[in-house]
Amino acid sequence: MSLNEAKTAELYRVMVRIRTFENAVRRLTKEGKIPARFGLYTGQEAVAAGVSAHLRKGDQIGSTHRALGHLIAKGCDLDKLMAELMGKETGFNHGKAGPYHTFDPSVGALGANGVVGGSVPMTAGYALADQLKAKRNVAVSYFGEGGSNQGGVQETLNLAACWQLPIVFVCENSSPEVQRMLGHEIDYPQLSIDKVSLRAKNYAMPGSTHTGWDAAEVYKAAGKAIRRARAGKGPTLLEFKVHQLEGNLEGRLEANEKERQWDPIDHLKQKIPRKLDEQIRAEEAAKVQKAIDFGLKSPEPTPDQAYTCVYKEAD
Ligand SMILES: Cc1ncc(C[n+]2csc(CCOP(=O)(O)OP(=O)(O)O)c2C)c(N)n1
Incomplete structure (x- = not known):
């Protein structure tokens, strides 16, 4: 399934939303209004947008320490997300989860x-429940490719294949191998193979490697796996x-001009008419500004709230 005009614009909008939100987060962190430092998704937007374009509300995702893109593409409310990052009472998790554990x-x-x-093992649990x-x-x-080396990830790939779970594993590989491809001198191997997808064969499941800064390529590959x-x-x-x-x-690392060539938003922008681009950017900027205003004017949690939402009875 390839991208038509409407889908292209939809993906572009999600990518711009993530980038605009994260740019605001970067600024608010520097200003001390977000009391945490954490991994941002900037440069990876095509993956979350291309994958989520095939997902329904009832489908579930498990994310990482670089979660904002995944959460926004899955449809999270921006106001509550921003409030959570600011540690406010109105956040998704009442300001208790912060960037690393919000849901x-x-x-x-x-x-x-x-x-x-x-x-990863938890997400296989969601798939098992669905099954x-x-x-x-x-x-x-x-x-990430670093995460792919964790024992629990390999065990989950095996069980998911044994039980034929309805799950798609999405590895976002930003490894030194990618950096080297871009001309950087980096010498600390952490993978014994150059493609994480080669591991799929060991577990008798399909595996493939794709360009993650090309939204159309992500959309196509994800569509096939999710339909399957x-x-x-x-x-x-x-x-x-x-x-x-x-x-x-x-x-930690300044992006250089060469790396900017792999900006997924610039890549897709070539397919978006100028007027529509301006409209999307203005609309998304307004949504993000609304989220910032909501977060800033929201109250801090009170000390006694430390004891609420700690334990939930099973449904
Ligand atoms: C179990 C565990 N070990 C180490 C860390 C510290 N840590 C945080 S991010 C990171 C790198 C993860 O690399 P990767 O999975 O490739 O994701 P990326 O940061 O490249 O998106 C590490 C080692 C951690 N958070 N959890």
Whole structure:
């Protein structure tokens, strides 16, 4: 399934929303209005947008320490997300989860996760629940190439294949190999293979590697894997090569002009008429400004709230 004009604009809008939101987050963090430093998704927007374009509200995602893009693309409310980052009472999790553990079950966004690779087994659990309840939902598990080396991730790939779970594993690979491809001198191997997707063969599931800064390519690959999972044909391991335009952790690495060539938004912008581009940017900027205003004027949690929402009885 390739991208038509309307879908292209839809993906572009989601990518602009993520970028605009994160630019605001970067500024608010520097101003001390967001009391945390964390990984941003800048440069990877095509992956979350291209994957989420195939997901329904009842489908669930498990995310990482670089979660904002995943959460926004899945449809999270921007006001509550911003308030959560600011540690405010009106946030998704009453300001208790912050950037690393925020979640919004109402749209199937089951959590950022500060533990590298930590959300992967949990996301397979969501897929297993769907399978047992005979729901036609799909789970998507995001992780990085570093996370892919965690033992729990490999165990989950195996079980997901054994049980033919309705899950798509999405590895966003920003490894030194990608950096080297871009001309950087980096010498600290952490993968024994150059493609994480090669591991799929060991677990008898389909696996493939794609350009993660090309939204059309992500959309096509994700569509195939998600349709397969929804049809009950089991898991797929997708790998998207990405480049983190703001470095690995915010402020650690300056992006250079060469890296800017791999900006997924600039890439897709070529297919968007100028007037529509201006309209999308203005509309998304207004939504983000509304979220900032909501967060800033929201109250801080009171000390006694530390004891609420700690434990929930099973439904
Ligand atoms: C279990 C665990 N080990 C180490 C860390 C510290 N840590 C935070 S981010 C990170 C790098 C993760 O790399 P990758 O999974 O490739 O994701 P990326 O940051 O490239 O998006 C590490 C080691 C952690 N949060 N959790």
